[in-house]
Amino acid sequence: MNPLSVGVIMLSLLDEDVSDAEVKSVANKASKAIFVALLIIFFIGQYIFKFLGVSPDGLRVFGGLILLVMGINMVQGHGKKVNHSSKEQEAAGNREDISVVPLAIPITVGPGLITTTLSMSLKAVDWQHYVSGFVAILICCIASLLILGRMPYIKQKLGVNGLRVFNRIMGLVVGSLAAQMILTGISEYL
Structure with missing residues (x-):
């Protein structure tokens, strides 16, 4: 979960003259949707995969590969290509409420966070x-919620370069987590 990157995307989807109250409202709705989605995934997601016949080890390896690609993209300074396309971003710009779709799902709760x-x-x-x-x-x-709600202030203080540096550091963490998931999945399978 990388709310700083999501916050930058949120600000790009909102009007430039958006008020702080509107940003906080979007952040509140998006955080609630993220919370509900993650709880559903956490409590019943594994049963859905068991029903489909997907082994936990296979899920760890494939999920690790998804996270690895995301981590590499983050370290190299690429945007969040995995979770949304430019067409989805354009459609979101035309919608009045971006809180749940696309901000919460699939931008925040995408393949990496689901895995x-x-x-x-x-x-x-x-x-x-x-x-x-x-x-x-x-x-x-x-x-x-706190980070998304304060995103205009954070972006002003950190600047674009500060956000990029933070994103690259988070890429190292995501890549390391991915490597561990892949190794755990392979070793448990063997």
């Missing part, structure tokens, strides 16, 4: 794991 949440769900074996997963999702969504 990460499902991987976390696969490791949950007792109620403590489910509670800690719920708390982690809650904390991430609150952080996302």
Whole structure:
């Protein structure tokens, strides 16, 4: 979950003369949608994959590959190509409310975050794991709400180059997580 990158996309989809109250409203709606989507994925996503016959190890390897591509793109300074296309961004600019689609889904809750949440769900074996997963999702969504709501101020203070540097650092984290998911999936399968 990278709310700074999502915030930059959010600002590009909103009108230039948008008020802080409108930005906070979009951030509030988007964060609620992200929270609900992540809870659904965390609590029932693994059962859907089991029903479809997809093994957890296969999911870890493929999800790791998706995250690896995202991490490489982030480190190289490319935009979020994986989650949305230019046609989707243009359509979003023509819509009045961008909070749920495309901002929450698929820009924020895209393949990488879905894979990460499902991987976390696969490791949950007792109620403590489910509670800690719920708390982690809650904390991430609150952080996302705070960052998205303050995005005009953050962009002004960090500047475009500051956001790019942060995005590249996050790319290293995402790439490392991806490599670990791939290694875990392969070793568990073997």
